[in-house]
Amino acid sequence: MIEASGLKIGGRLRDCSVRVPDGRVVALVGPNGAGKTTFLHVVVGLLTPERGAVRTAGEVAFVAQDKPLYDGFRVAEMLTLGRRLNTRWDDSYARERLAGLGIPLDRKVGRLSGGQQAQVALTIALARRPDLLVLDEPLANLDPLARHEVMRSLMGAVAETGMSVVISSHVVSDLVDTCDWLIVLNEGRVQVSGDIDELLSEHRMMTGPLGLSPNAHVVGGSRTDKEQTVLVRGAPVADPRWRVRAVSLDDLVMAYLRSPEAAALPRLEGVRT
Numbered sequence: 298m299i300e301a302s303g304l305k306i307g308g309r310l311r312d313c314s315v316r317v318p319d320g321r322v323v324a325l326v327g328p329n330g331a332g333k334t335t336f337l338h339v340v341v342g343l344l345t346p347e348r349g350a351v352r353t354a355g356e357v358a359f360v361a362q363d364k365p366l367y368d369g370f371r372v373a374e375m376l377t378l379g380r381r382l383n384t385r386w387d388d389s390y391a392r393e394r395l396a397g398l399g400i401p402l403d404r405k406v407g408r409l410s411g412g413q414q415a416q417v418a419l420t421i422a423l424a425r426r427p428d429l430l431v432l433d434e435p436l437a438n439l440d441p442l443a444r445h446e447v448m449r450s451l452m453g454a455v456a457e458t459g460m461s462v463v464i465s466s467h468v469v470s471d472l473v474d475t476c477d478w479l480i481v482l483n484e485g486r487v488q489v490s491g492d493i494d495e496l497l498s499e500h501r502m503m504t505g506p507l508g509l510s511p512n513a514h515v516v517g518g519s520r521t522d523k524e525q526t527v528l529v530r531g532a533p534v535a536d537p538r539w540r541v542r543a544v545s546l547d548d549l550v551m552a553y554l555r556s557p558e559a560a561a562l563p564r565l566e567g568v569r570t
């Protein structure tokens with residue numbers, strides 16, 4: 298569970314509130330400089346907000362954007378470090394996971410591929426047996442195959458343990474198959490927070506003639522010289538002049554990011570400050 302209320306850090310985070318239930322796999326998306334890393338640092342306790350508060354349940358493991366590995370260390374030495382630093386460390390889990398991935402324990406970290414380094418960082422975080430795993434852009438600099446492998450093996454671990462996860466990324470398509478909760482951060486504000494299936498089912502994309510009102514709550518849109526396409530929230534009024542289709546997660550995120558004043562947030566009463 299993550300409960301954040303009214304988080305403020307200068308202009309980097311401005312009144313950010315979210316409430317995410319236990320066991321969710323959260324996609325935290327937003328453009329460069331949106332505040333994702335800042336938000337994650339507050340969630341894991343590395344930064345103290347000027348205003349607001351955050352609560353998380355249980356043990357938290359964090360994998361920072363610049364993977365916290367030592368190039369000169371062998372993989373086995375990274376595990377020893379993990380064991381010494383963490384009381385809840387599960388060494389046999391770490392060794393089995395790395396063996397399953399074919400990553401040799403005697404290899405120096407600096408000699409591993411980017412994908413293997415990401416897997417070692419993830420294994421060290423998982424071996425801490427966290428209740429909440431927080432990953433800041435774990436897929437950055439990985440090729441598509443390695444991205445897929447990291448996400449697939451992460452999902453295996455989630456299915457085994459039921460832990461909550463937050464993953465930040467610029468690339469929505471990397472997260473679409475694995476995450477079930479979406480947070481969109483834009484210019485230091487939480488623009489969207491909610492269950493992904495619910496968000497997708499309550500939004501529609503409508504295309505119709507210019508000048509025609511969609512008779513629905515419009516999030517944002519685009520136009521050509523003949524037509525307009527708008528993302529709407531809630532059921533549109535039936536009108537044959539509009540072509541209505543379901544939205545993809547990408548459509549939804551892009552439409553909100555293009556309209557920074559629009560928001561899709563649940564009511565947050567009951568959040569403790």
Ligand SMILES: Nc1ncnc2c1ncn2[C@@H]1O[C@H](COP(=O)(O)OP(=O)(O)OP(=O)(O)O)[C@@H](O)[C@H]1O
Binds near residue numbers: 330331333335467
């Ligand atoms: N230590 C700091 N002190 C002051 N401002 C900072 C600091 N770190 C980052 N910022 C600024 O805060 C804003 C948010 O940065 P942050 O790194 O949280 O964004 P992000 O969404 O993670 O970006 P990216 O996707 O590029 O990693 C940016 O404008 C950044 O320049």
